[in-house]
Amino acid sequence: MNKYPYKIQKLFQKIQEEMQSNITLRDNNDAASSVSLWLNKKEVFLSSDQPGFEPQLKMIAYVIEELWSESFENLLKRSIEGNLDHDEWQLFEEKMDAEEYTLLLIQTDRACDHLYSTLARLLETVLCETVYQKQIIALLPKKVDDIYIKEICGTLESELFTHVSVVSSSFSSLEKIKQEYLKMKEKLHLIMKYHPTTNSHDEIWLATLVENLDEENTEILKQDCAIETLDLLDEDLMQTVHLFLKNHLNIAETARVMYLHRNTLIYRLEKIMNITGLDLRNFEDAMKMSFLLMLRKK
Amino acid sequence: MATIQLKNVTKQYDNGFVAVKDFDLDIDDKEFIIFVGPSGCGKSTTMRMIAGLEEITEGDLYIDGKRMNDVEPKDRDIAMVFQNYALYPHMSVYENMAFGLKLKKTPKDEIDRKVNEAAKILDLETLLDRKPAQLSGGQRQRVAMGRAIVRNPKVFLMDEPLSNLDAKLRVQMRTEISKLHHRLGNTIIYVTHDQTEAMTLGTRIVVMNRGVIQQVDTPKNLYDHPDNMFVAGFIGSPQMNFVVCDVIENNGGIYLVFGENVLHVTDERAKTLKEEGYVGKRVMMGIRPENLHDKKLSRVQYKDVIKAKVSVYELVGSEVYLYFDLNFSNMVARVSPETEARVGDEVELYLDSSAMHLFDLDTEKAIR
Numbered sequence: 001m002n003k004y005p006y007k008i009q010k011l012f013q014k015i016q017e018e019m020q021s022n023i024t025l026r027d028n029n030d031a032a033s034s035v036s037l038w039l040n041k042k043e044v045f046l047s048s049d050q051p052g053f054e055p056q057l058k059m060i061a062y063v064i065e066e067l068w069s070e071s072f073e074n075l076l077k078r079s080i081e082g083n084l085d086h087d088e089w090q091l092f093e094e095k096m097d098a099e100e101y102t103l104l105l106i107q108t109d110r111a112c113d114h115l116y117s118t119l120a121r122l123l124e125t126v127l128c129e130t131v132y133q134k135q136i137i138a139l140l141p142k143k144v145d146d147i148y149i150k151e152i153c154g155t156l157e158s159e160l161f162t163h164v165s166v167v168s169s170s171f172s173s174l175e176k177i178k179q180e181y182l183k184m185k186e187k188l189h190l191i192m193k194y195h196p197t198t199n200s201h202d203e204i205w206l207a208t209l210v211e212n213l214d215e216e217n218t219e220i221l222k223q224d225c226a227i228e229t230l231d232l233l234d235e236d237l238m239q240t241v242h243l244f245l246k247n248h249l250n251i252a253e254t255a256r257v258m259y260l261h262r263n264t265l266i267y268r269l270e271k272i273m274n275i276t277g278l279d280l281r282n283f284e285d286a287m288k289m290s291f292l293l294m295l296r297k298k
Numbered sequence: 299m300a301t302i303q304l305k306n307v308t309k310q311y312d313n314g315f316v317a318v319k320d321f322d323l324d325i326d327d328k329e330f331i332i333f334v335g336p337s338g339c340g341k342s343t344t345m346r347m348i349a350g351l352e353e354i355t356e357g358d359l360y361i362d363g364k365r366m367n368d369v370e371p372k373d374r375d376i377a378m379v380f381q382n383y384a385l386y387p388h389m390s391v392y393e394n395m396a397f398g399l400k401l402k403k404t405p406k407d408e409i410d411r412k413v414n415e416a417a418k419i420l421d422l423e424t425l426l427d428r429k430p431a432q433l434s435g436g437q438r439q440r441v442a443m444g445r446a447i448v449r450n451p452k453v454f455l456m457d458e459p460l461s462n463l464d465a466k467l468r469v470q471m472r473t474e475i476s477k478l479h480h481r482l483g484n485t486i487i488y489v490t491h492d493q494t495e496a497m498t499l500g501t502r503i504v505v506m507n508r509g510v511i512q513q514v515d516t517p518k519n520l521y522d523h524p525d526n527m528f529v530a531g532f533i534g535s536p537q538m539n540f541v542v543c544d545v546i547e548n549n550g551g552i553y554l555v556f557g558e559n560v561l562h563v564t565d566e567r568a569k570t571l572k573e574e575g576y577v578g579k580r581v582m583m584g585i586r587p588e589n590l591h592d593k594k595l596s597r598v599q600y601k602d603v604i605k606a607k608v609s610v611y612e613l614v615g616s617e618v619y620l621y622f623d624l625n626f627s628n629m630v631a632r633v634s635p636e637t638e639a640r641v642g643d644e645v646e647l648y649l650d651s652s653a654m655h656l657f658d659l660d661t662e663k664a665i666r
Contacts (some may be wrong), residue, residue: 035334038388085462114401121386121397143573145380154380158446161371163351192488235316242315243338259507259528290591297312 001223005071008064011295015060022049023060032127037061039068069120076139077128080282095172096126098141102170103177103186104152106136107192109163118159122152135188136180143170165191194297210294218298229293237275240268244280245290251281299325300355300362300375300452300485301347302600307357309343309509317343319509321357330486331478332500334493338510341489345455350374361452374453377446381458385430385441391417392426397442401569409448416447418419420474436467440474447482460495472498476618493533497521505529527662529653530584536619538584538655539629545576551591556584562601562651570665571656582664587619590631592639593646599646606631620645636660 004012004025015023024047031047035057038044046061075092078084084092104123108115111134120127121138127138146249149166150216156164167188169180190207213221233241244265246252255265269280278285311317316636318340325331333341336464346352349373356510358364365478366374385394392413404646417423420440422544430438439459446454459475460468461624476499479486490496496503497517505520505528511527512532524530532537543554545559552568554561561583563571573576606622613635620631620639629649639645 118397118401121383121389126387148384150382154382155384157351158378158380158383159351159401161374230314233314235319236508238314239316244337252355257338259336261534264499296314 004105005060005068007067007071011060011063011067019056021053023047023057030069033057035061039065042259053080069126072126073128076126076137077130078139079177082178084216096139096141096174100141100143100166100170100172101174101177102140102142103143103180103244104138104140104149105181106133106138106152106156107165107168107188108160109117109157109165111187112160112162113126114160115156115162118156119152122155135185136220139177144168167191172178194294206290206294210291211296213295213298218295221291222295225292226277227295230296233272237272241272241280241289245286249283249286299327301325301335301360302453302485302487303358303360303363304344305345305358307344307359308355309340309347309352310355313323314633316346317509321509322509323504323511323514325487326487328483328485329500329502330488332477332496333487333489334491334496334503335506335512336490340504341491341504341506342429342457343509344506345457345487345489348374348453349376349378349455368633371625375451376453376455377449377451379442379454379456379459381461383442385438386429387435389420390427390429391433391441391444394430394441397446398445398606399448411521411656412448412450413420413444416444419447419478420444435463439467439471440464440518443475447478452485454484455489456486457486457489457490461490461492468495475499488635493535497533500564505532507532518597523664524584524655525664527582527584527657528536530657530664534586536630536632537585538586539590539627541583541585541625542580542625543583543630544580545571545578547572552577554581556583559602559604559625559651560657561654563654564652568658576665580659582659582662584657585649586653587630587632589650589653590633591650592620592633592637594638595634595636596648598648600650602649602651604647604649606645606647608639608641608643608645613640620647 012023026045026047029045029047031045032049032051034045034047034054035054036043036045036208046057046064048057049190054064057126060110065183071094072092075084075088106119108116116129117136121137123140125138125140127136129136149168153164153166156162165188166182167192168186171180186208187204190204190211194207243258244254247257251262251265255262273279276289278289280286280289304321304323304447307318307321308316310316319497321344324661333344335341338403343352350366350369354367359373362593386397389397395413395416396409399412417426420443422437422440422444425437427432427446430441433441442459447639460471463471472495488499500517502514503517504519507528514521520529524533527540531540532665534642541556542555546553546555552563552571554563591600604624606620606624608622612619616635618637619631620633620637622629622631657663
């Protein structure tokens, strides 16, 4: 029993004292009565040597599952605050034992009653709610890719009818959890501020730069790059700017996605250069443009 | 009953990017309408505005005559199916489909009825106890559909739901979705970048580009009467061939000239070109690959013949695509596999001038 959280150990002790029944958690269902429950993604059986004891076992199993998730919810919450003592770390590490981990930070754009319970069923892992912003943190004992994140977003959006933003970070040692969480918190803040409509994190480092600029330097840069000229770009030109940057300054690819002739695109890029002074075909100027677009939102 | 009206809907992001501009559309009850266009054309954004996942910057959205701009997404009576979705791994198919209803505190017997009905429609009845890991890709996709169906919404919003399936399964699921529409009779808005999906599924298609509606019409009309060069080029595979031609008048007749080729035009078209002042100017001529015929095999004799040197020969089973360059344009003809033409051969092709399309070079709009 000592591999289970303290509260569950106490519960068992109490049950055995009060119910005078030998109730145990086993890997098989060979006992006279047994019910199955899932702890840490593993099916175990709450068993009793008394026949016909299933209704009572069902109730106990429910309490155990609740205590189980609550215990680890607390451990996760305190791990990202860096507040776990040695024994708790050990329990937490045993529970999450894996070669790689992914921490997810999830935020919705409107209050959402069922976000936590939906995520708990979708991810089948430890979750906890942060005190501020109503963000939810999930720790997965595996590395996940962008498609997985998109799938989570897709399901949450279609089940809960709300826009969902998710940032993730994969790492190999649980000791990094607090550090990773702090980085992700900043990342999510930047996404909400600079990319509220996309879950893409490609330009997040640029957003970090812009966010950390002090007021004086922000003004200097705005004047230096003539940020006001961006207002002179009409919708077509603005769209050309976005898609040309998004397509890595590739004329053929941008022309293809925009269904424009190559020469029309080049004509537009020249028009943009005449208005803003920035030739987007030139890396430094394209960089400046990306920077200015973000600076406008600061 | 669900009609949808979008009135001058615009979406502009904080950074100034206009994703959708002045989108005006009336969708009828029970219609299966497709939003199609290249990536970044604003089709998903429009769908997300209807869903309420994106705010509408300007304009109005009505569902059944009620303004929806400020109505919470969950109260819009819609259900969504996305390209990327996850099933609840430890829940059975039944529980996966029932979960959304449970959240809405739907009575148990009603959940049971709805899930069983949906399972019957989707042919999932025998799989209700299975877990997602025990399902094939197509079955998982059907469960995702089932989650939307049990909500019994007025409107289904589907955003590229088949994109992650392999080609064979995609064709199969396309048929399933079509059957589903006939059985359920709900209004469906379906987003895709795949024109075959658009042509085969939709009762009407909205072709979008750069955030703007290019044309709204039935699949057949879009194919036969494209309003502009974008629609003409986007709908149809292989793409329509385009050649710049000079419009000339000779002995009272109107002809299109490109390189050494002189093409006749129909009397009606000649009249339009004259009246609209195109004589002496250049226009873009479009001709679909199936309207170029191998002269040797054609039973019909057409007035116009073009000579082409085949650069690529592509046999795709029931037909052959012959690629060639003509007057600096890459062109393709779709001919019978009986053709004797091979790479390097000079081939004579009939051009069916009654099937040609003409476009204004500046506005790119069809000349009719």
